Amino acid sequence: NAGVTQTPKFQVLKTGQSMTLQCAQDMNHNSMYWYRQDPGMGLRLIYYSASEGTTDKGEVPNGYNVSRLNKREFSLRLESAAPSQTSVYFCASRKRQEETQYFGPGTRLLVL
């Protein structure tokens, strides 16, 4: 039982490049989330998926898109990376809303 896994662990992009961050969970959770964490800040919600087949914007969705590929996988795409998107990205999941979230190890993204 791997929990929540994220790939890649670290990525360097040039401004304007695109990339997809992958997230998968093997806990049969319904809800999945993408957050970003910047120095000295808490986590800010980018997008979430309350259940398979649905996605919704969080607090800071601009510059990102998501895909809930199936119940296990929730990907985050940067179409045209900007230096302001330099951050650590965390994926999380939970079985039901109103319960504990489980986090992945994070992806460190540097946009030059």
Add this chain to the structure above:
Amino acid sequence: SQQGEEDPQALSIQEGENATMNCSYKTSINNLQWYRQNSGRGLVHLILIRSNEREKHSGRLRVTLDTSKKSSSLLITASRAADTASYFCATDAPWSGGSNYKLTFGKGTLLTVNP
């Protein structure tokens, strides 16, 4: 905007002492959760307290919730060097007035426990 705000931002204590962190929030919540983050790692859930509960214990952790004051505290007793980490409170509430819930995190308290 961030719902929860932790206080203090940083706390340095000696091993064996107790550490208390506080969290204040602004709107009604369903539950409040505390998470721990070691440097460079993901967040790990510590404890969840529901809005109709006032106090909860888990090992060396004690959490209180005062919904009238919209505040919570996390107490770690008999701290150890391994407790050194950032601690975040997160409030669980409906998002945008709908039926979906989301966690909103504070900026965290950096706890350093000196051996």
